[in-house]
Amino acid sequence: MFCIEKLVCQIITLLIISIKCVYITVLNAGETENVDGTVVSDDLSPLSSGTDSGPQSPLSPENRKSPKGIKKIWGRIRRTQSGNFPADDLGLAEFRRGGLRATAGPRLSRSKETKGQKSDYNAPFAQWSTERVCNWLEDFGLGQYVIFARQWVTSGHTLLTATPQDMEKEMGIKHPLHRKKLVLAIKSINAKQDEKSAQLDHIWVTRWLDDIGLPQYKDQFHESRVDGRMLQYLTVNDLLFLKVTSQLHHLSIKCAIHVLHVNSFNPHCLRRRPVEENNVSPSEVVQWSNHRVMEWLRSVDLAEYAPNLRGSGVHGGLIILEPRFNGDTLAMLLNIPPQKTLLRRHLTTNFNVLIGPEAQQEKREITESTAYTPLTTTAKVRPKKLGFSHFGNLRKKKFDESTDYICPMDTNPAATNGTQKSYSGYKGLSPFTDRELDQVGQTD
Template identity: 70%
Template structure:
């Protein structure tokens, strides 16, 4: 019989902040990472969730500079780091050491991310994200191909994660920005709905007399951010996910009325305009995402220049800079017109200093 072990992937586990270099008394922050000893580097890897690579690292690394000067190929060859997202995680951390740019997302560890997946209604991916050690910093630099590596193939789930990352950006990566319980208000504003967790959406369905269909949203990826921010997400999409039969026209009409009241006139207008646009493809529950492949012309230039991964981020960091009431917001093209829904301040949190379209370097 297996003994009880703390730290498992329980859905009820609270958000946890990662241990930062500041929290380890054995490391002098006045010493640059390049001068860290072999043992300090190995201790840091353990704290960072990459402890399985310590043995090979100890044989290879002389000091921190060894890692700073290494390429992803070196990580794979010398450290046995086969998982592409482990290599990306290490690259992002090393870049942070050299750039000295403070990012609030870096304070959220991979255990917090598993709780976040619960909140946005995608708990079925917790094992893959945990194995890949996806943390808060990685969340903001996820690409389409990264999600496919994590076995997230559903187009709807890609959009769910994109909108959820957007909400994190807008709330300066406050770990508690998503609401896990509905409030007392009878008519919540879009700015409140956008921060609803999957559980809150299910509670709303119960409040509008659709309780029998609410359990169908488990594992759907439906949360407030997706409902408000994704122009293609409509009451029809929701009806499909809830498995409300097409012949139940009165029930579907009731859902459509409640949905319109929930998202508000501004979001409904955006959704209508998007739906009436030429070439519009309705959002389905079965569409799959295909890997992004390099074209022939790009392939011929690979040796000349490194492709810019930032263009493939699920939620681009600085696609459009917008200031509302003196507050800087990060908006992607698909989210234009919803600035008012994101104008809630996250108290005591400062926006992360991020360079627009920064890319993970192969070499420092």
């Protein structure tokens, strides 16, 4: 009896072991059916990312309607490759550019607006976009106003119709010369004028100040963004605003702008280095830079005094075009003592040979006139005095609207034709007129 009970227990144990082995085999078969299957927890989607055709797996929803027994103990089996996406949406969809599985988005492709941007470059200024107007302001040297321009400018037409007051209010352009620079550019665009002076930017102007012997004003001119067009329309008030108060320096800038006018604002019209020249004509001397004048002083045995011309504003244009500039003026600027009469006479003789007989005669006539006032380093330019009749228009006349140009633009066309200008051609523009004598005063 005891043996029978022991045998029954062994049979039951074997049955239990067999049942467990069967279930383990079934589980292993379900995992190896699909290579990309993994085991996850209950909270994932029951949908598979595999194919939706073919025989159903033993673990499909149809075969798992009533989970019981060991299956409940071991948990549910899911395949989770891209389990969060519906099988119908992905399936065996092929890889394509711009698709869900693509790694490179549209940011790597060329924008469709490129053609529109290309055509924008051929558009007139009035049709320029805000971005292009802002880029133009950057290149124009007025990049500090781009932030306000983005908020106010809708197109190029906004600037074309803007007044100086609008520019000050909407773009915050408080600097009068910055405002004048922009106004002159807008006027040129509206008038469709192609001025050669506009090709000279404010960087070139700072180098030009070196050439005419006035490097001490480079910071003021650069900060005010004075370019070639502004030189053409530069007024006495502009120079005073730039802290140029010396009468001699006003005349220096006036004569230098005159030379630019006659040479059609050619950026390379000034001669900086000496060349092989036997008989120098006044039309060549008028184009000498400050450094070239110092080289001439060395050639006439006055090398020890040549460095005194740095910062003096003396250049060929001032020597030839200013009637009151003579040998005595040059001796004063070179700091040659009056008691050195032989040295001064030597300088005057070489100076008269340099300028030629025509200019020498004109300077002599000016010197002998009763209204002659010699040039000095202490003479200052004062603002023009206004009478009582002008007070009514004082408020209406803005700083930007002044037309008292430092070098009037009544150019003589005959003087600007041809490459070689004669002395009379350079004198076609008078750099110093009787009208300006009223503005010059002598300091005490």
